[in-house]
Amino acid sequence: MTIxxxxxxxxxxxxxxxxxxxxxxxxxxxxxxxxxxxLIREEKTVLIDTVDxxxxxxxxxxxxxxxxxxxxxxxxxxxxxxDHSGALSDLMARIPNTPIYCTENAVDSIVGHHHHPExxxxxxKTGETLDIGNGKQLIFIEAPMLHWPDSMMTYLTGDAVLFSxxxxxxxxxxxxxxxxxxxxxxxxxxxLRYYSNILTPFSNLVTAKIHEVLSFNVPxxxxxxxHGIVWRDNPTQIIHQYLEWADNYQEDRITIFxxxxxxxxxxxxxxxxxxxxxxxxxxxxxxxxxxxxxKNEILANVFRSKGVLxxxxxxxxxxxxxxxxxxEEITGLRFKNKKAGAFGSYGxxxxxxxxxxxxxxxxxxxxxxxxxxxxxxxxxxxxxxREHGRMIAKQWALKTLPATDTPAPVEMSESDSTRxxxxxxxxxxxxxxxxxxxxxxxxxxxWVYDPAIGExxxxxxxxxxxxxxxxxxxxxxxxxxxDVFEPVKGA
Numbered sequence: 041m042t043i044x045x046x047x048x049x050x051x052x053x054x055x056x057x058x059x060x061x062x063x064x065x066x067x068x069x070x071x072x073x074x075x076x077x078x079l080i081r082e083e084k085t086v087l088i089d090t091v092d093x094x095x096x097x098x099x100x101x102x103x104x105x106x107x108x109x110x111x112x113x114x115x116x117x118x119x120x121x122x123d124h125s126g127a128l129s130d131l132m133a134r135i136p137n138t139p140i141y142c143t144e145n146a147v148d149s150i151v152g153h154h155h156h157p158e159x160x161x162x163x164x165k166t167g168e169t170l171d172i173g174n175g176k177q178l179i180f181i182e183a184p185m186l187h188w189p190d191s192m193m194t195y196l197t198g199d200a201v202l203f204s205x206x207x208x209x210x211x212x213x214x215x216x217x218x219x220x221x222x223x224x225x226x227x228x229x230x231x232l233r234y235y236s237n238i239l240t241p242f243s244n245l246v247t248a249k250i251h252e253v254l255s256f257n258v259p260x261x262x263x264x265x266x267h268g269i270v271w272r273d274n275p276t277q278i279i280h281q282y283l284e285w286a287d288n289y290q291e292d293r294i295t296i297f298x299x300x301x302x303x304x305x306x307x308x309x310x311x312x313x314x315x316x317x318x319x320x321x322x323x324x325x326x327x328x329x330x331x332x333x334x335k336n337e338i339l340a341n342v343f344r345s346k347g348v349l350x351x352x353x354x355x356x357x358x359x360x361x362x363x364x365x366x367x368e369e370i371t372g373l374r375f376k377n378k379k380a381g382a383f384g385s386y387g388x389x390x391x392x393x394x395x396x397x398x399x400x401x402x403x404x405x406x407x408x409x410x411x412x413x414x415x416x417x418x419x420x421x422x423x424x425x426r427e428h429g430r431m432i433a434k435q436w437a438l439k440t441l442p443a444t445d446t447p448a449p450v451e452m453s454e455s456d457s458t459r460x461x462x463x464x465x466x467x468x469x470x471x472x473x474x475x476x477x478x479x480x481x482x483x484x485x486x487w488v489y490d491p492a493i494g495e496x497x498x499x500x501x502x503x504x505x506x507x508x509x510x511x512x513x514x515x516x517x518x519x520x521x522x523d524v525f526e527p528v529k530g531a
Contacts, residue, residue, distance in 0.1 A: 042106050043217050045078065045270060046262055047199050052103055053077040054091040055213050062123075062211060067237055068336050071230055072213030075123055076266050078203060079106065080196065083173020084113040088194060088203050089266060093126030100130055109134050114170065116178065117142040118205040119191050120149030124266055129154045141170060143182055146190035164192070166252075174198070179256075183207065183249050185242050193253070200261035202253070207246070208278045209265030210234040220273035227269065231278065234267075235285050236343035237336050240373045243286035250279060250286075285343075288377035292438050293324040295341040298351030299331050299360035304385035304416045305351045307520070308425045311417070312349060312383065315429020320441055323433065330362045339369060347379035347436045348405070350396050354384060357391035367396065371403040379436050380405035383428070385413045408435060418519060480506050480525040487517035488528060 043051040053076040060069050075091035077099070085107065091099045103109065109131070115138055117125050128150070132138070141162045142150065151157050164170075164180040171177050176198040183191045186207055194203040210230040214222050239246060253260075263271035263278065271278055296313055300306045306329065313325045326345075328338045342348050350367065352359040359367075380403075382396035390412045397410045411428045413421045434441065480489045489495065489509070494502040497516065500509055506525075513522050 041102055042079070045217075045264065046201060048081045049196070049199065049201060049264075050079045050081075050106070051076060051217060051264075051270070052079045052087075052099075052106065054095040054099055055215075056092065056095070057213050067211070068334055069211045070233075070334070071211065071226070073123075073211040073267050074213050075126075076209075076264065076268075076270075078264055079103075080172065081107075082176050084171075085111050086114045086116060086170075086172055086178065087112050088116045089118055089124045090127035090131060092123045093129075096127040096130040099127045100134065103131075112138055114138070114172070115140045116194055116203075117146055117150065118194060118203060119188060119266065120146045120153060121188060122153060124205075125150060125153065129156070132156065132159060141178075141180070143184075143190050143192050145184065145188075146192070149188070149190045166192075179258075181249075181253060183245075185245050186249060187238055187242060195253075195256075195258065197258070200259040201264055202260050202262070202275075203264045205266050206238070207249075207265075208263050208271065208282065210268040212268040214269065217270050218272040219269045219275075222269055228281075230268065231281070232285070232344070233336060233340045235282065236340045237373070240343060240375065243288075243376070246282055246286040250283060254279075289343065290346045290377060291324070291344045292322065293326065293341070293345040294347050294349065294432070294436065295326050295328070295338065295345040296349045296351070297328040297330050297338050297342075297363075297366065298384075299329065299353065299363045300351075300385070301353040301355065301360070302385075302416070304413065305353050305383070307417050307422065308383055308385060308411070308413055309349075309351050311422045311425035312411075312429035312432070315426035315431075316433040317429075318426070319430045319433035320437060322439075323437075330366050331360075335366060335369070338366065339373065342370060342378075343373075343375060345378065346438060347381070347432070348400075349381050349383060349432070350400065351383045352392040352396060354386035354390050354392035357389050359384075359392040359395050363392075363396065364399075367399045367403070371399070374404065376404070378405055379408060381408040381432065382410040383412070383425075385415065385417065387415060390414070408432065416519065422520070478506055479528040481528045482515045482517065482520065482525055487515050489525065 045051050053074055055074045057072045059073055062069055077090050078088040080086040112135060117140055137160055139160045139162045141164050144163045147161045166182045168180050169177045176196060179195040181193040183193050191205050193205050211234060212230040216222050219227060260275055263275045294316060296309050298305050298309045309327055313327050316323060316325050326341050350363060352363040380400040382393045384393045393410045393412050397407055401407045417425065477491055491503060491505050494500045494504050498513060511522060
């Protein structure tokens with residue numbers, strides 16, 4: 041199957057709707073991907089890239105339905121990774137003497153993958169050209185470390201098409217090939233996910249390479265990527281977006297992620313998030329449990345954020361393993377111009393918070409004071425967490441904040457009922473009409489209050505509806521107040 045791209049250019053790639061993992065399990069694909077290969081037929085016939093090795097036979101079969109393989113004059117390999125050059129061995133078995141145009145580093149990579157040093161490699165450098173007839177040329181542009189040492193781009197004169205390799209692409213599968221045909225929000229979400237998780241460490245190189253390409257002063261009417269869609273409508277929009285992302289990007293956003301053994305660190309995260317919202321309602325606060333949520337989404341949110349708060353229970357005087365793994369990822373991605381802090385609950389020692397703080401500092405973050413809570417947070421500890429969030433909001437504010445009324449200190453016992461609501465209950469929960477038999481669930485620990493049962497330990501009789509439950513009520517399981525309860529769905 042082929043798709044017409046422009047003039048004598050056709051897409052001859054492969055869609056992969058089922059793939060979920062890239063680079064082992066390093067990158068989770070939520071929308072599949074495509075392996076984009078392009079066939080150019082001028083006086084000379086050129087194949088740019090192949091597909092993943094799992095689709096080699098299908099790729100060659102489809103190609104044979106379109107052309108005689110012997111008619112391929114040149115093969116251009118912009119990148120030697122298996123999802124680009126995977127079908128090369130099967131193809132070269134059919135046309136063994138066909139010249140392969142690639143960078144010097146790509147020769148080493150291709151031979152390393154396919155073990156055929158005898159292939160007819162033609163090494164190219166930036167600015168070198170290949171005449172393909174009808175007044176058109178291919179111009180080669182080396183792009184080392186975007187995102188491999190062997191990477192390059194190829195530009196087709198006359199048609200003004202930039203075959204951009206991994207740059208400007210996304211792991212995104214759709215039956216439609218062009219950017220103006222797909223869901224724009226979904227597309228840009230996948231572009232940001234791809235950039236933040238894969239290209240962030242090379243942001244300085246991204247900026248330099250874009251300016252180098254622009255310095256050639258050639259028109260770019262279309263960007264044909266190696267994965268995802270082809271940029272046909274206003275293709276330079278993604279170039280400008282990359283320049284913005286590469287320039288120490290941040291939004292007015294704070295990401296909180298944590299892992300927890302007994303729900304205590306989650307309680308802290310919720311209270312901190314609520315404290316941030318108290319002071320700065322305009323900042324976006326996103327809270328994630330690293331054991332339960334998509335790590336690539338978390339990393340994309342860290343990339344977008346002005347600051348990140350990392351929480352962990354202490355286990356054997358160190359942080360939880362999944363938090364350690366996330367910090368290793370973050371260190372490798374080398375985020376710039378961001379603030380960070382650590383928090384967590386502990387029992388007999390609190391080494392996790394100290395270790396997180398140290399790792400964040402080593403990773404280049406501007407770190408703030410950490411916060412520790414011993415055992416399950418009581419009312420006093422939860423107020424301290426909420427106040428910590430308020431402090432963070434003020435320290436990390438990107439604009440002048442409106443004046444807020446800080447509640448006066450109140451003397452309370454550890455069993456006092458005044459508790460902060462969780463961020464979910466404030467931001468997400470919608471008011472729902474209650475009835476006398478309405479059951480209510482604690483959004484922190486999932487304990488359910490049932491009017492038919494009451495709560496004898498707190499003197500709440502059977503048949504007491506939620507509106508008549510006193511404000512001094514505490515959740516028997518986690519110790520939080522009425523603020524964190526919401527109606528049981530379907531009750």
